[in-house]
Every structure is written in structure tokens, then in C-alpha cells.
Amino acid sequence: MRLVFAGTPEFAASALRALLDAGHEISLVLTQPDRPAGRGMSLQPSPVKRQALAAGIEVFQPNSLRDLEAQNRIRDVVPEVMVVAAYGLILPQAVLDIPRLGCLNIHASLLPRWRGAAPIQRAILAGDAETGVCIMQMEAGLDTGPVLRSHAIPIAGDDTAGTVHDKLAELGARLVVGTLAELPITARPQPESGVTYAAKIEKAEARLDWRLPAAEVERRVRAFNPFPGALASFDGHSVKVWRAECVPTEGEPGRILAADKHGIVVGCGQNALRLLELQKAGGRRLSADQLLAGTPLSVGTSFDLAA
Template identity: 50%
Template structure:
């Protein structure tokens, strides 16, 4: 098939690679423009743009898809289908209707639950038992299109990074299956109930709220690992917790219960395992505490 691929972050890479490996003709790759990054704030191309250029593919990075000239260039590719994976820009009606088979999206949730920008993180925060991938026929709504294929996976104790990577590879596999035999996957309308919205993550959500209990704090840690990293404040320094366990010990909310950073959460407590000080690498808790003691009875914020 002649395919236009549209994606931006690492999540999209397995699908792009799978399409190339399956022998499809990638006539164009669309990705969001390079953004300032690093200490020097120099423009850095997205992971998809970087990979596409390595593959020698035609890359386009428009700020919007609404301009007539941009839409003409898109149409001139005469693609059979557009494959979308975490592109990050809205597709106007004209774009949605241009490819012969429309635009197919790799969405990281079990639709209609968790429509929106951050389905993996929201599923973990909500304590969902499972997540998965939906291959969806895109329409003008927010992840409201008909479903073509779906696959579930347990969340268990996975963090957002691990779950996103797993879902990305499942999505790549499903997309290849759908494209190989599209007649085998007729569109199925999404259920009219059970929908929920996965709002984009705001960095302010990463401050750990110990008053909600250790179970929710541990979910918060997994939902924001590895980035942006859930954190607490100690002497005005942000200290990220990247992995932690729930303990049954009761204790005052936000207070360290021993010299090993067991943190009280009311009816239970939280034991950090992997931590990261500002500007430093992630490390085991015991390694941090050897040179950076946080004594028992400290009130964290």
C-alpha cells in the first residue's frame, strides 16, 4: 500500500518500523516541528522525524494541516491510507477524507475508555486492571471513530514507560494485520457508554499527595515514570520517586517514619526504591541516603 505515516514521539516508532519491514510504500512522513530542547534550547527533531530521515523518507513538519497548500501537498501523494500514531495535531475533515481507505489511528487504550492525549497515564492513575490498543478509523471527533481491531494487556505493576512501550509494539502488530487484510476488519461503532477523557498531563500533577494514601501515591509514581517523574519537596529541592512499594505501617501524612525514607500516608505508608535528585541520575534509595540523609520525623511537602 501507499501510506502516509503521521507520528511524533517514541510511541510511534514501532509502527513506522513495522510498516517499512512489511514492505509498504511510505510516500510521506508527517511529524510535529522540531522543538527547543536541552540546555542550549536548540531545535531538536522528533523521534519520528529523525527515524524517517534515517530511512530516507520524505518528511513534512507543518505547524498546521489547515492551509490549502499543505492539504494539496498531502493530496498529491495519492496515498491509499494514512496511518496515525500519537501525531499530536488535529486532522481536518479534508485530510481525513483524502486517502482511499481514510486515516487509521493506533490509540493506546480500550476505547471508548480514555479518549484523549494521555490514556496510559490516566489508566494507571485510575487503578485500571488492564489497558490495550484500539486500531480506529478516524473521524472528526476526539477518538470517537469506529474500531477495527482491539487487544488487551494487563497493567499489573508496570509504569507508564513500560506500558507505553508494550502498547506501542502491540499497536504496530495490529496495524500490520489490519492493513494486510482490511476486508477482515469491518468498522465497529464504539459503545455509547463507558467513555472517559484522558486529559493531557500537567506537570503540577506530579507533586505526590501523600494524604490520598500510599496506594494512590504508588499509582502516581508509576503513572509519571520515567517522565515527568512524581516528586516530593525536601528543603525546597525536588526529589523524584521512580519506583516505590506500599507498606501497611500507619503514620502521619508526609512524615518520614524511619531513617530509610518510609513515608507516612495515614492508614499506610510508602517506601521509595528508586529516586532521583534534581540534576542527578536515578539511583537506588540507599545510595542516595548514604550522602544525603533524610532523618526520621522529617515532614515532607
Template identity: 50%
Template sequence: MRIVFMGTPDFAVPSLQALINAGHEVCAVYTQPDKPQGRKQILTPPPVKTLAQAHGIPVYQPQTLKNEDAQAQLRALAPEVIIVVAYGKLLPKAVLDIPPRGCINVHGSLLPRWRGAAPIQWAVIAGDEKAGVTTMQMGEGLDTGDMLLTCETEIGARETAGELFDRLAQAGAELLVRTLEGLDSVVPTPQDDSQSCYAHMLDKQMAVIDWTKSAHEIDCLIRGLNPWPVALTTLHGERLKVYAARPVDGKGAPGEVLVSDAKKGLIVACGAGALALEEIQLVGGKRMKSADFLRGHAVEKATVLGESKE
């Protein structure tokens, strides 16, 4: 099948590779423009561009698909179908109407739950027991098109958003190939809008830990924000990143340090229960196990995390 592929981040890479491996004719790849990254702000291509170039596939990086020139260019490629995987841009109706077999999206959730930009992270943050991938025929709304195929998986009790992200990227690639193989026989299923919820983009403001919440809720937040933007609190007024924690028994004022021991680690009271902080990092320092951290940093019992520095 002659395909134009639209995608940008790591999540889209397995899907593009799966299309190539399956023998489809990927005639072009559309991806976001290169962006500066890191402290030195080095201009860096998206992962999808890197893979496309390795296979000699033409790459297009328009700022928008809303103008006539971009749309004319896309029509000239004459794709039978457009595949969209985490592209990062909404497609206007003029683009949706170009391929005769339609535009198919691979979305990292069990739609209609978690429409939007960060469905995998929000599934973890919300404490969902299951996650998955859905392929759908794209419409003009945000992740509102008719569903084609789905696959689901249980979210591990200690699984981070990053780990689930990697698993669902592979699952999505496999589901995409199956969807194209059965495109003539798959019956599209409309989404039930009443069951939908929105997964808005992550930001650093939501990373601040509210210790009045339960240990379970905070644990889900910590796992859902790993690897980015990483849950955050303060210790003696200094920012402390929390990469991993584990709910344990304990009771005290929210944020109160209940145990501070180089062998037992750091245990902090929550609104209900407590958390054993397993991997932490003072901003500017190294990420390390809490037991190792305590060998070089004095943290007295009854210290309260999250308090501002006097």
C-alpha cells in the first residue's frame, strides 16, 4: 500500500519500522521541524526523521498543513492512506480528504478514554489498571474518529509511564500492521463520547507533590511523571526530585519524615499512609538511592518535605 507516514517522537518509530518491514511503500514521511535540545541548544532532528533518512525515505517538515502549497505537495504524493502516529499537529479537513483509504491514527489509549496529548502518562497518574492502543479513522475532532482495532494490557503495579510508553509503542506498531491487513473487513466503531476524558499535556507545575494526598495517589503521580517532568518536592527549601517510591505503612503529618536511616532509607507520611522514597535527586546533584543519599545528607526525623525555606 502506498503510504504517507506522519509522526515525530520515539513512540512513532516502531510503527514506521513495522510498515517498512511489512513491505508497504512509504513514499514520504512528515514530521515536526528540527528543534534545539539540551543545554547547548543543538538543533536535533525528530527520531522519526532519523529513521526515515536511514531508509532513504523523503522527509517533509512543514510548519503547517493548513496552506495550499503544503496540501498540493501532499496531493502530488498520491498516498492511498495517511498513517498518523503522535505527529503533533491537527490535520485540516483538506488533508483528511486527500487519501482514498482515509487517514488512520495510532493512539496510545483505550479510546474514548484519554483523548489528547499524554494518554499513557495520565493512565498511570490516574491509577488505571489497564492501558492500550487504538487505531482509528481520523476525523476533524481531537481523537474522536471511529475506532478500528484495539489492544489492551495491564499496567504493572510498579510500572512507570516511560516503561509503559515503550511497551505500547511496540504494541501500536503491531496493531497498525494488523489494521492495514484487515482494512477491507474491519468495521469502524463510533466512540461513546460520554465515556471520554482528556489527557492534557504534562507540565512542570503539576509535578509538585501534594503530601496531603494518599500514598497511592502520590505513587501514581511519581510513576506517571517518570521520565519527565519528574515529581518534585522540597527538602530544607531545596528542590528534590523523586523518581521512584513505594507505598508503606506509616502515619504522620503530610510530608513529615518518619524514618531517615542509611539502611532503611527515607519514609515520608502522606495524607493516608506513607511513601518510602527509593530514588531521589537534589537539583544540581546526582540521582541516587535514598539510602546512599542519606549517607551524604543529614535529614532529621520530623523534617517536613514541601516546606518553603525561611
């Protein structure tokens, strides 16, 4: 099919690669403008842009799709379908109406649960047992369109946002290729019950509060790995926690109950958390054993209650 593809991060790049491998004609790729990144803060292309340029596809990076010039750029390639994955710009109705078979969105949740920007992290934070991918026919509302195909996967007890992202990126790529092969498909409207919204993750949310139950603190560690990293504070110094596990021990919230080669056990509002992998500011990730060799974290001392 003749497609326009719109996406920005690696999640979308996986779908773009799959569509190319399946033999679709991608006439135009839309992605966010280059952003400053890295230590030098130089402008960096998105993963989708890099993938498109490597495949010799024309790339279009508008700041908005609301002006007529941008819309005509899409209209000129006469797409049958526009495939959208984590693009980052709102598609106005004028754009939704351009492709003959509409615009399909690859969404990383089981709609209507977790509509919005951060469905993977929100599912882990909420303790959901499963997540998945929906291929949705786009309409003007936020992820409100009818669903053409969906597939669920379990969220494992050790899954992080990073591992779930990679599973869903692969699943979404396969699912959109299969959906395009079956078009036209009768889509099913989303149910009115069970709607939740996945608000964008703010860095302030990653600050660990030891007064919460250990199970909730542990989910925050997994949900904010790899970004922005769960943040603890000891004597005013920041430490990121990358891996932890709950233990059936009770102690004062924030108090270090054990510190040895097995990890650093910290009291929580209910039960305790064993910290297994940490990172001091400006340093590299270390096992708890390695960190203890150079950091005075001893039994009886305390992490700050909230980072």
C-alpha cells in the first residue's frame, strides 16, 4: 500500500522497519523536528528520521499540522493509509481525512485503559497484570477511535518500562503489518467504561517516598527505568535506584535495616525494599555491594523520607 508514516522515537522506528520489510511503499515520513541532546546539546535526529533517511525516504518535520502548507505536503503523495506511532503532534481533522482508508495509530495499551502519552509507565505504576497494543482508527479525540486489532501480553514482576517498551514495540510492528494486510476491517468502538488517562511522566514523580508501601515504591523503580530513573536522597545527596525487590520486613520508613552483599534494605510504610542496583550522581550504575564499598550507608542511618 502507499503509506505516509508519522512517528518519532524508537517505538515508532520498529514499526517503520517492519512496514518497509513487508514491502509497503512509504512515500513520506513525518517526525518531530531535531532536538538538542547529549553533553554538547547538539541537534539530533529522531530514531524515525534516521531510519527513513537510511531507507531513502523523504522526511518532513513540521512544527504543526494545522497549516494548509503542511496538509498539502501530505495530500500531494495521495496516501491510502497514514500509520501513526508515538508521533507527538495532534492530527487535525483535515489531516485525518486525507488518506483513503484513514489514519491508523499504534497505541501501547489495551484501550480504553491508558489513553494518552505514557501508557507503559502508568500500567506498571498501577500494578496492572497485563498490557498490550491496539491498532486504532484515529479520530479527533485523544485515543478515542475504534479498535481494529489488539493483542495483550502479561507484565512480569521484573518488567521495567524499558523491557515492556521493547516487547510492545515488536508486537506493535507485527500487529500493524497484519492489520494492513487485512484491510478493510470492521473496527469495534471502545467501551465507555474503563477509561483511564496516562498523563505524561514528570521528573518530579520519580522521587521515592519511603512512607509508601514497599510494593508501590518498587513499582516506581520499575516504571521509571530507564527514564527518568527513580530518585532517592541520602543526607541531601541524590542516588538513582535502578533495581529493587520487596522483602517482608518492617521498619521505620527510610531507615536502613540491612546493608550487605545481598543489598540495602530500607523500611517503607509497609514492608521494606531491598535496593540491588544504584547510581550516584555523575557515576555509573553499581550493585549495592559495590556502592557500599565507597559510600557510608550503614544500618540505622536513614534515607531522606522523600527525595
